[in-house]
Amino acid sequence: MHEKISEAEHAVMEALWEQSPLTAADVAERLAAGRGWSIQTVKTLLSRLLAKEIIAAEQDGRRFLYRPLVGRDVYVAGESGKLLDRLFGGRLSPLVAQLAKQDRLSADDIAEIEALLKELKA
Amino acid sequence: MHEKISEAEHAVMEALWEQSPLTAADVAERLAAGRGWSIQTVKTLLSRLLAKEIIAAEQDGRRFLYRPLVGRDVYVAGESGKLLDRLFGGRLSPLVAQLAKQDRLSADDIAEIEALLKELKA
DNA sequence: CGTTATCGACTACATGTGTAATCGAATACG
DNA sequence: CGTATTCGATTACACATGTAGTCGATAACG
Numbered sequence: 001m002h003e004k005i006s007e008a009e010h011a012v013m014e015a016l017w018e019q020s021p022l023t024a025a026d027v028a029e030r031l032a033a034g035r036g037w038s039i040q041t042v043k044t045l046l047s048r049l050l051a052k053e054i055i056a057a058e059q060d061g062r063r064f065l066y067r068p069l070v071g072r073d074v075y076v077a078g079e080s081g082k083l084l085d086r087l088f089g090g091r092l093s094p095l096v097a098q099l100a101k102q103d104r105l106s107a108d109d110i111a112e113i114e115a116l117l118k119e120l121k122a
Numbered sequence: 123m124h125e126k127i128s129e130a131e132h133a134v135m136e137a138l139w140e141q142s143p144l145t146a147a148d149v150a151e152r153l154a155a156g157r158g159w160s161i162q163t164v165k166t167l168l169s170r171l172l173a174k175e176i177i178a179a180e181q182d183g184r185r186f187l188y189r190p191l192v193g194r195d196v197y198v199a200g201e202s203g204k205l206l207d208r209l210f211g212g213r214l215s216p217l218v219a220q221l222a223k224q225d226r227l228s229a230d231d232i233a234e235i236e237a238l239l240k241e242l243k244a
Numbered sequence: 245c246g247t248t249a250t251c252g253a254c255t256a257c258a259t260g261t262g263t264a265a266t267c268g269a270a271t272a273c274g
Numbered sequence: 275c276g277t278a279t280t281c282g283a284t285t286a287c288a289c290a291t292g293t294a295g296t297c298g299a300t301a302a303c304g
Contacts, residue, residue, distance in 0.1 A: 038295095043253095064251090073220075098199060
């Protein structure tokens with residue numbers, strides 16, 4: 001089992017999931033928009049992810065190329081599962097009900113989910 | 123806007139959402155099963171929640187009776203929304219797809235969600 | 245070849261979090 | 275009435291996290 005990914009680390013992972021391998025500078029550049037971190041910050045986060053064995057680094061001359069060891073789908077599955085377990089007793093329908101109450105479901109969403117469910121029953 | 127509720131604090135909140143008002147000792151007793159915290163730990167968490175104005179305390183003789191200031195539904199809505207935004211671009215259908223892939227949807231779940239959606243369209 | 249930019253490694257430091265221990269006041273028990 | 279228990283408040287302390295700065299080595303530039 002891999003260790004916890006913090007919020008800031010998650011931002012780094014998103015960059016690596018979008019494309020990899022990348023150097024620290026690449027990652028920093030991709031995150032510059034949203035987060036405005038210094039390159040040092042990005043390097044620290046990469047080191048921590050490396051220590052947690054959530055990414056791997058391959059040496060390329062003087063620098064490293066980083067790549068994810070954990071797939072985005074695995075991460076997303078874990079996080080979704082945790083939320084469901086913590087807040088909804090592991091059941092999805094209360095979540096759907098909750099989101100409906102928040103008006104976070106568009107007609108398109110509803111149609112899409114219905115199609116998905118129909119697929120599942122088939 | 124209220125502040126962040128940590129994992130440990132969330133456990134305390136669940137006790138208070140289930141019943142309130144409660145004394146620190148009551149809360150500790152209810153959490154004894156799952157977490158096995160010392161009473162001091164529970165008191166610290168209550169103090170922190172109080173400082174964050176997530177709960178309120180009403181004095182009752184020498185001790186306090188604690189009650190939530192933030193409803194469970196509000197908390198749950200916030201957490202669900204954050205997860206959806208962070209991992210699914212704010213859309214629900216990819217989450218459903220994800221959970222389906224994990225086999226976390228029983229036939230009952232599917233039926234229930236379909237009923238919910240039908241309701242929403244009406 | 246000398247200077248500057250850059251690399252990874254190490255260090256820093258405030259704040260949040262988990263998990264209590266201690267303390268002085270008050271109360272309950274005997 | 276004296277002692278043990280309990281209360282809330284204050285303090286403690288290690289580890290996680292966000293956010294860098296510094297340092298010694300090296301590479302790129304002029």
